[in-house]
Amino acid sequence: MVMDIEIDQIRLIQPSLAVLVTSSFEGRDALLTVAWVVPVSYVPSRVAIAISKQRYSYEIIRRSGMFAVNIMEFDYVDSVYKAGTLSGRVVEDKFRECGLTRIGGRSLPIAVVKEAVGVLECRVRNVFETGDHDLFIGDVVDAYVKGKYSTHWDPSSYRPILYISEGHFLTIDSGSVVRYMMG
Numbered sequence: 001m002v003m004d005i006e007i008d009q010i011r012l013i014q015p016s017l018a019v020l021v022t023s024s025f026e027g028r029d030a031l032l033t034v035a036w037v038v039p040v041s042y043v044p045s046r047v048a049i050a051i052s053k054q055r056y057s058y059e060i061i062r063r064s065g066m067f068a069v070n071i072m073e074f075d076y077v078d079s080v081y082k083a084g085t086l087s088g089r090v091v092e093d094k095f096r097e098c099g100l101t102r103i104g105g106r107s108l109p110i111a112v113v114k115e116a117v118g119v120l121e122c123r124v125r126n127v128f129e130t131g132d133h134d135l136f137i138g139d140v141v142d143a144y145v146k147g148k149y150s151t152h153w154d155p156s157s158y159r160p161i162l163y164i165s166e167g168h169f170l171t172i173d174s175g176s177v178v179r180y181m182m183g
Protein backbone atom coordinates (compact mmCIF):
# COMPACT_ATOMS: atom_id res chain seq x y z
CA MET A 1 0.00 0.00 0.00
CA VAL A 2 1.30 3.48 -0.86
CA MET A 3 0.39 6.25 1.55
CA ASP A 4 0.54 9.95 0.87
CA ILE A 5 2.21 11.79 3.69
CA GLU A 6 1.38 15.45 3.61
CA ILE A 7 3.01 16.47 6.83
CA ASP A 8 5.81 14.90 8.85
CA GLN A 9 7.68 13.77 5.71
CA ILE A 10 10.82 14.85 7.49
CA ARG A 11 10.39 12.12 10.07
CA LEU A 12 10.92 9.48 7.39
CA ILE A 13 14.64 10.00 8.02
CA GLN A 14 14.38 9.35 11.75
CA PRO A 15 15.29 7.68 14.08
CA SER A 16 18.32 9.75 14.76
CA LEU A 17 20.58 10.23 17.75
CA ALA A 18 19.02 12.41 20.44
CA VAL A 19 21.68 14.42 22.28
CA LEU A 20 21.68 17.15 24.89
CA VAL A 21 22.97 20.48 23.66
CA THR A 22 24.24 22.92 26.26
CA SER A 23 25.60 26.43 26.27
CA SER A 24 25.93 29.42 28.61
CA PHE A 25 25.82 33.19 28.24
CA GLU A 26 26.02 35.86 30.95
CA GLY A 27 25.06 33.52 33.78
CA ARG A 28 22.25 31.76 31.91
CA ASP A 29 22.51 28.13 30.80
CA ALA A 30 20.97 26.43 27.80
CA LEU A 31 20.04 22.74 27.99
CA LEU A 32 17.84 21.14 25.36
CA THR A 33 17.35 17.88 23.54
CA VAL A 34 18.34 17.86 19.89
CA ALA A 35 17.69 15.05 17.43
CA TRP A 36 18.75 17.08 14.41
CA VAL A 37 22.50 16.72 14.88
CA VAL A 38 24.85 15.63 12.13
CA PRO A 39 28.58 15.44 11.39
CA VAL A 40 29.49 17.71 8.46
CA SER A 41 33.31 17.49 8.23
CA TYR A 42 36.08 15.17 9.53
CA VAL A 43 39.01 17.54 8.96
CA PRO A 44 38.45 20.12 10.25
CA SER A 45 36.11 18.47 12.69
CA ARG A 46 32.63 20.03 12.40
CA VAL A 47 29.10 19.19 13.45
CA ALA A 48 25.76 20.83 12.72
CA ILE A 49 22.67 21.20 14.90
CA ALA A 50 19.28 22.58 13.89
CA ILE A 51 17.66 24.77 16.54
CA SER A 52 14.30 26.50 16.39
CA LYS A 53 14.25 30.23 17.15
CA GLN A 54 11.45 29.49 19.62
CA ARG A 55 13.76 27.68 22.03
CA TYR A 56 14.99 29.48 25.12
CA SER A 57 18.37 27.97 24.28
CA TYR A 58 18.46 29.55 20.82
CA GLU A 59 19.46 33.02 21.95
CA ILE A 60 22.01 31.68 24.45
CA ILE A 61 23.77 29.64 21.77
CA ARG A 62 23.54 32.48 19.28
CA ARG A 63 24.95 35.07 21.67
CA SER A 64 27.68 32.94 23.24
CA GLY A 65 28.75 31.52 19.88
CA MET A 66 29.45 28.20 21.61
CA PHE A 67 27.67 24.95 22.31
CA ALA A 68 28.41 21.45 23.54
CA VAL A 69 26.94 18.22 22.21
CA ASN A 70 26.49 15.85 25.17
CA ILE A 71 25.98 12.21 24.23
CA MET A 72 23.80 10.31 26.66
CA GLU A 73 23.23 6.59 27.09
CA PHE A 74 19.79 5.02 27.27
CA ASP A 75 19.78 5.00 31.10
CA TYR A 76 19.20 8.76 30.77
CA VAL A 77 16.22 8.58 28.43
CA ASP A 78 13.96 10.23 31.07
CA SER A 79 16.36 13.17 31.37
CA VAL A 80 16.53 13.53 27.59
CA TYR A 81 12.74 13.41 27.34
CA LYS A 82 12.41 16.09 30.04
CA ALA A 83 15.07 18.35 28.51
CA GLY A 84 13.08 18.11 25.28
CA THR A 85 9.75 19.04 26.81
CA LEU A 86 10.53 21.55 29.59
CA SER A 87 11.74 25.03 28.73
CA GLY A 88 14.45 26.97 30.52
CA ARG A 89 12.00 29.88 30.31
CA VAL A 90 9.73 28.26 32.89
CA VAL A 91 12.05 26.23 35.13
CA GLU A 92 14.64 27.82 37.34
CA ASP A 93 17.23 25.03 37.21
CA LYS A 94 16.67 22.87 34.16
CA PHE A 95 19.67 20.64 34.93
CA ARG A 96 18.21 19.75 38.32
CA GLU A 97 14.67 19.32 36.91
CA CYS A 98 16.08 16.85 34.39
CA GLY A 99 18.11 14.93 37.00
CA LEU A 100 21.43 16.08 35.54
CA THR A 101 24.58 17.68 36.92
CA ARG A 102 25.96 20.88 35.44
CA ILE A 103 29.73 21.12 35.18
CA GLY A 104 31.94 23.53 33.27
CA GLY A 105 33.36 22.67 29.86
CA ARG A 106 36.95 21.46 29.62
CA SER A 107 37.96 24.01 26.98
CA LEU A 108 35.04 26.40 26.64
CA PRO A 109 33.38 28.50 29.39
CA ILE A 110 29.98 26.85 28.99
CA ALA A 111 27.89 24.27 30.84
CA VAL A 112 28.24 20.61 29.97
CA VAL A 113 26.47 17.55 31.37
CA LYS A 114 28.51 15.52 33.86
CA GLU A 115 26.59 12.31 33.12
CA ALA A 116 27.36 12.44 29.37
CA VAL A 117 29.44 9.54 27.97
CA GLY A 118 30.85 11.80 25.30
CA VAL A 119 31.13 15.55 24.84
CA LEU A 120 31.98 17.68 21.81
CA GLU A 121 32.70 21.31 22.67
CA CYS A 122 32.09 23.54 19.67
CA ARG A 123 32.47 27.14 18.56
CA VAL A 124 29.78 28.35 16.18
CA ARG A 125 31.27 28.94 12.75
CA ASN A 126 28.18 29.76 10.69
CA VAL A 127 24.44 29.95 11.16
CA PHE A 128 22.12 29.32 8.22
CA GLU A 129 18.40 29.98 8.12
CA THR A 130 16.89 26.76 6.85
CA GLY A 131 13.18 27.30 7.58
CA ASP A 132 11.58 26.93 10.98
CA HIS A 133 15.00 25.93 12.42
CA ASP A 134 18.43 27.52 11.98
CA LEU A 135 21.43 25.35 11.22
CA PHE A 136 24.42 26.02 13.49
CA ILE A 137 27.71 24.71 12.16
CA GLY A 138 30.23 24.19 14.94
CA ASP A 139 34.00 23.77 14.88
CA VAL A 140 34.80 21.01 17.36
CA VAL A 141 37.46 22.47 19.65
CA ASP A 142 37.54 19.63 22.18
CA ALA A 143 36.06 16.14 22.45
CA TYR A 144 36.24 13.51 25.19
CA VAL A 145 34.60 10.21 26.12
CA LYS A 146 33.97 8.13 29.21
CA GLY A 147 32.55 5.13 27.44
CA LYS A 148 34.18 2.23 25.60
CA TYR A 149 35.48 3.88 22.46
CA SER A 150 38.44 3.34 20.14
CA THR A 151 37.78 4.82 16.72
CA HIS A 152 34.04 4.54 17.31
CA TRP A 153 31.57 3.33 19.93
CA ASP A 154 31.69 -0.37 20.76
CA PRO A 155 28.53 -1.76 19.13
CA SER A 156 28.25 -4.59 21.68
CA SER A 157 27.94 -2.25 24.66
CA TYR A 158 26.91 1.22 23.44
CA ARG A 159 23.27 2.05 24.15
CA PRO A 160 22.55 5.32 22.34
CA ILE A 161 19.31 7.24 22.67
CA LEU A 162 17.55 7.22 19.32
CA TYR A 163 14.37 9.14 18.59
CA ILE A 164 11.70 8.32 16.01
CA SER A 165 9.21 11.10 16.92
CA GLU A 166 5.99 11.61 18.87
CA GLY A 167 7.57 10.40 22.12
CA HIS A 168 9.07 7.15 20.77
CA PHE A 169 12.63 6.50 21.96
CA LEU A 170 14.66 3.37 21.31
CA THR A 171 18.20 1.98 21.43
CA ILE A 172 20.39 -0.53 19.57
CA ASP A 173 19.72 -4.23 19.87
CA SER A 174 23.32 -5.52 20.00
CA GLY A 175 22.01 -8.78 18.50
CA SER A 176 21.28 -6.89 15.27
CA VAL A 177 24.87 -5.74 14.73
CA VAL A 178 26.46 -6.89 11.43
CA ARG A 179 30.10 -6.17 10.72
CA TYR A 180 31.81 -5.92 7.29
CA MET A 181 35.58 -5.52 6.99
CA MET A 182 36.12 -2.12 5.37
CA GLY A 183 38.85 -1.09 2.96
Ligand SMILES: Cc1cc2nc3c(=O)[nH]c(=O)nc-3n(C[C@H](O)[C@H](O)[C@H](O)COP(=O)(O)O)c2cc1C
Nearest residue numbers: 033034035036051052055056057084085086087088
Ligand atom coordinates in the same frame (compact mmCIF):
# COMPACT_ATOMS: atom_id res chain seq x y z
C1 LIG B 1 13.65 13.80 21.32
C2 LIG B 1 13.54 15.28 21.05
C3 LIG B 1 14.30 15.85 20.04
C4 LIG B 1 14.27 17.22 19.80
N1 LIG B 1 15.05 17.75 18.81
C5 LIG B 1 15.07 19.10 18.63
C6 LIG B 1 15.94 19.66 17.64
O1 LIG B 1 16.67 18.97 16.93
N2 LIG B 1 15.94 21.02 17.52
C7 LIG B 1 15.14 21.83 18.29
O2 LIG B 1 15.17 23.07 18.13
N3 LIG B 1 14.31 21.31 19.22
C8 LIG B 1 14.27 19.98 19.42
N4 LIG B 1 13.46 19.43 20.37
C9 LIG B 1 12.62 20.32 21.18
C10 LIG B 1 13.39 21.01 22.32
O3 LIG B 1 14.29 20.13 22.94
C11 LIG B 1 12.35 21.50 23.35
O4 LIG B 1 11.50 22.46 22.75
C12 LIG B 1 12.99 22.04 24.62
O5 LIG B 1 11.98 22.11 25.62
C13 LIG B 1 13.59 23.43 24.42
O6 LIG B 1 14.12 23.85 25.65
P1 LIG B 1 14.52 25.37 25.91
O7 LIG B 1 13.26 26.21 25.64
O8 LIG B 1 14.93 25.37 27.35
O9 LIG B 1 15.62 25.72 24.97
C14 LIG B 1 13.44 18.06 20.60
C15 LIG B 1 12.64 17.48 21.60
C16 LIG B 1 12.69 16.11 21.83
C17 LIG B 1 11.84 15.50 22.91
